[in-house]
Amino acid sequence: MESHSDATMALAGLPIGAAAVVESVEAGSPVSRRLLDLGFVPGTPVRALRRAPLGDPTLYELRGTQLCLRRTEAARVRVRPVSAGVRP
Amino acid sequence: MSPAAPAALPGEAPDAFAAPATADARALRVGLLGSPNSGKTTLFNALTGLRARVGNYPGVTVERREGEAEVDGRRLVVIDLPGTYSLEPISPDEAVVARVLAGDVPGVPAPDAVLVTADACSLERSLLFVGQVLRLGLPTCLAVTMTDELHARGGRLDLARLSAALGVPVVGVVGHRGLGVAELRRLLAHPERWSRPVVPPPADVGARAGWADSVTARALPARPAPDRRTARIDAVVLHPLWGTLLFAAVMVVFFQLIFAWAEPAMNAIEAAVSSAQGATREALPRGLLADFLANGLLAGVGSVVVFLPQILILFGVLYLLEDLGYMARAAFVVDRAMGRIGLEGRAFVALLSSYACAVPGIMATRTIPSPRNRLVTILVAPLMTCSARLPVYALLIGAFVPARAVWGPIGLRGLVLLGLYVLGAATAVAAAAVLKRTLVPGEGLPFYLELPPYRVPPLRLWLLQVWSAARAFLRRAGTIILVVSIVLWGLLSFPRVEAPSGASESEAARLAVERSAAGRLGRAIEPAIAPLGFDWKIGVGLVASLAAREVIVATLAQVYAISGDDEGSLRDAIRADRDPRTGRPLFTPATVAALLVFFVFALQCTSTLAVMRRETNSWRWPAFAFGYLFVLAWSASFLAHRLVGWIAA
Numbered sequence: 001m002e003s004h005s006d007a008t009m010a011l012a013g014l015p016i017g018a019a020a021v022v023e024s025v026e027a028g029s030p031v032s033r034r035l036l037d038l039g040f041v042p043g044t045p046v047r048a049l050r051r052a053p054l055g056d057p058t059l060y061e062l063r064g065t066q067l068c069l070r071r072t073e074a075a076r077v078r079v080r081p082v083s084a085g086v087r088p
Numbered sequence: 089m090s091p092a093a094p095a096a097l098p099g100e101a102p103d104a105f106a107a108p109a110t111a112d113a114r115a116l117r118v119g120l121l122g123s124p125n126s127g128k129t130t131l132f133n134a135l136t137g138l139r140a141r142v143g144n145y146p147g148v149t150v151e152r153r154e155g156e157a158e159v160d161g162r163r164l165v166v167i168d169l170p171g172t173y174s175l176e177p178i179s180p181d182e183a184v185v186a187r188v189l190a191g192d193v194p195g196v197p198a199p200d201a202v203l204v205t206a207d208a209c210s211l212e213r214s215l216l217f218v219g220q221v222l223r224l225g226l227p228t229c230l231a232v233t234m235t236d237e238l239h240a241r242g243g244r245l246d247l248a249r250l251s252a253a254l255g256v257p258v259v260g261v262v263g264h265r266g267l268g269v270a271e272l273r274r275l276l277a278h279p280e281r282w283s284r285p286v287v288p289p290p291a292d293v294g295a296r297a298g299w300a301d302s303v304t305a306r307a308l309p310a311r312p313a314p315d316r317r318t319a320r321i322d323a324v325v326l327h328p329l330w331g332t333l334l335f336a337a338v339m340v341v342f343f344q345l346i347f348a349w350a351e352p353a354m355n356a357i358e359a360a361v362s363s364a365q366g367a368t369r370e371a372l373p374r375g376l377l378a379d380f381l382a383n384g385l386l387a388g389v390g391s392v393v394v395f396l397p398q399i400l401i402l403f404g405v406l407y408l409l410e411d412l413g414y415m416a417r418a419a420f421v422v423d424r425a426m427g428r429i430g431l432e433g434r435a436f437v438a439l440l441s442s443y444a445c446a447v448p449g450i451m452a453t454r455t456i457p458s459p460r461n462r463l464v465t466i467l468v469a470p471l472m473t474c475s476a477r478l479p480v481y482a483l484l485i486g487a488f489v490p491a492r493a494v495w496g497p498i499g500l501r502g503l504v505l506l507g508l509y510v511l512g513a514a515t516a517v518a519a520a521a522v523l524k525r526t527l528v529p530g531e532g533l534p535f536y537l538e539l540p541p542y543r544v545p546p547l548r549l550w551l552l553q554v555w556s557a558a559r560a561f562l563r564r565a566g567t568i569i570l571v572v573s574i575v576l577w578g579l580l581s582f583p584r585v586e587a588p589s590g591a592s593e594s595e596a597a598r599l600a601v602e603r604s605a606a607g608r609l610g611r612a613i614e615p616a617i618a619p620l621g622f623d624w625k626i627g628v629g630l631v632a633s634l635a636a637r638e639v640i641v642a643t644l645a646q647v648y649a650i651s652g653d654d655e656g657s658l659r660d661a662i663r664a665d666r667d668p669r670t671g672r673p674l675f676t677p678a679t680v681a682a683l684l685v686f687f688v689f690a691l692q693c694t695s696t697l698a699v700m701r702r703e704t705n706s707w708r709w710p711a712f713a714f715g716y717l718f719v720l721a722w723s724a725s726f727l728a729h730r731l732v733g734w735i736a737a
């Protein structure tokens with residue numbers, strides 16, 4: 001069983017290997033609009049796969065694709081971590 | 089849907105297109121849309137074969153490609169629109185897609201129908217974009233690509249259900265094997281028969297995601313398993329240690345290929361041109377015609393063709409790495425370092441190539457998705473020390489820097505050479521940071537990069553891409569290079585001078601240059617370059633080196649009446665040359681330092697300018713690059729002259 005924790009966090013802070021569900025995207029800017037179009041839509045499961053050797057960007061898996069975001073962009077996405085255990 | 093079109097764009101005619109595109113108004117125009125990595129290019133090539141025309145959209149650095157096909161006696165024009173994840177543009181370059189669809193681009197009639205590609209393995213993401221396209225209200229059909237990969241990963245796709253859920257025709261295709269392409273062609277011929285969605289997908293992206301999820305659930309009775317092959321390869325390729333080592337190894341081999349392995353072919357081309365020149369001179373009587381054919385035309389053609397080995401190798405490797413999926417990984421590995429200077433991972437490859445030559449380097453920027461980052465990369469690429477500077481450095485360092493050991497095997501000459509490389513690279517980094525902040529203001533575009541699954545590119549598609557890049561270079565940049573080298577030949581050859589009888593051949597050549605238009609130009613610019621310690625002879629060399637940097641060596645040899653390719657005696661001649669007014673050596677340490685520094689910065693290269701023009705579709709950027717690099721070259725050269733003069737005194 002998955003259980004959703006109450007706390008949200010920035011996607012940029014999601015540890016590697018952890019899964020989460022997109023809660024919201026910081027509103028208003030063209031950057032945010034593009035993040036939504038890329039699939040970071042509230043309710044979407046996302047997983048942090050791997051960080052680049054130099055520490056940034058980070059590779060995420062969502063909606064059947066693997067996408068890297070830099071820390072600055074990933075900071076605009078709020079996620080609710082899914083507690084470890086069964087993967088969605 | 090708000091396709092926010094920018095207010096004004098220069099009214100340039102979209103070259104090479106205007107006439108044929110409007111000639112047959114009855115042709116059916118189909119816009120090909122899709123996200124990057126969705127198999128759009130493969131499908132375009134499968135539909136249109138070799139009949140693609142390439143150009144630029146007016147006012148932006150976006151490549152325009154159209155191809156033709158004939159189905160059921162109807163002529164199809166397929167417009168390959170730039171790959172995009174969204175129809176809501178966040179930059180003028182992205183706006184091109186929305187503007188073409190709206191018929192808003194002068195000279196580009198709006199498409200009658202739309203073909204959109206979607207990757208079967210990431211349908212839930214692809215459908216977000218497909219939903220946006222469906223809201224346009226144009227007749228639309230969907231090509232689901234990579235169905236072979238889906239099956240290999242145990243997924244099953246129900247095309248009929250997908251079509252029913254979307255309300256538009258759907259065809260499954262495997263572009264490189266041609267599967268489904270015939271069916272798709274037949275379908276494309278009759279957009280008037282296509283079904284249309286009863287209700288368009290939701291406008292709000294959140295609601296559209298829900299719609300995409302429900303369509304996916306209906307269309308995919310079995311979801312694909314995770315791509316284990318890609319995951320296994322990535323465990324090594326993206327590993328902090330192995331990934332970094334692999335990146336370094338790939339870049340070393342890549343650089344070696346362009347820098348060293350292109351050389352035999354380039355030497356062979358140069359030898360062929362030179363023997364053709366020799367044959368021309370022998371076959372024709374001495375005079376203007378022979379001189380024009382040998383030193384104007386053949387030399388000009390040679391200076392175009394000589395780039396081909398590098399360009400073929402560059403694009404061969406580049407497209408191979410791109411299509412395999414490695415370029416995106418390389419960009420991921422190195423992105424942080426490039427991000428520091430305001431660029432992105434893929435700029436690394438372009439800047440690295442520029443060490444061999446800025447021409448392939450600038451062409452390599454095509455793989456940079458952000459147009460703004462691409463432009464900045466193009467503008468700083470000429471600062472990387474290209475191989476054409478080496479003959480100039482070798483001449484000056486060899487003549488004026490003593491071969492003294494500094495520490496063990498490391499000598500002073502080597503250190504000076506290294507210093508010139510470092511100076512160029514450091515300036516490129518600084519210039520990139522400055523240009524990024526000043527030149528294209530506004531909020532930065534977001535950085536995002538999809539890592540596609542590893543795929544083996546079909547040989548035919550790979551060859552096609554490499555060939556079309558080489559052809560584009562020959563047609564668009566080659567013509568400019570040819571014209572300029574002939575003009576420079578004219579400047580160096582007119583007005584004609586009769587050598588006094590009894591003058592040696594090298595003496596006659598010296599006189600011809602001195603009295604030529606270029607010689608006069610050299611004298612005319614003398615006041616401007618005198619503060620750098622340059623006299624008119626260096627001035628002629630600088631004028632002539634606009635054709636290519638290394639030409640200054642041959643021109644100086646001519647000015648100093650050196651016969652043949654005797655670099656040793658040229659070295660002696662410039663060492664011995666004295667200022668007629670002061671009687672002191674002309675090439676002082678200060679002047680040599682100034683000249684070396686000048687060549688680090690100045691954009692003395694028509695080919696680079698021509699390629700910039702071709703890649704940015706405007707003379708504005710090459711003019712800007714030439715200007716800022718000239719100002720930089722003059723100022724730095726002046727400083728170097730003063731500084732070295734002061735130290736030497």
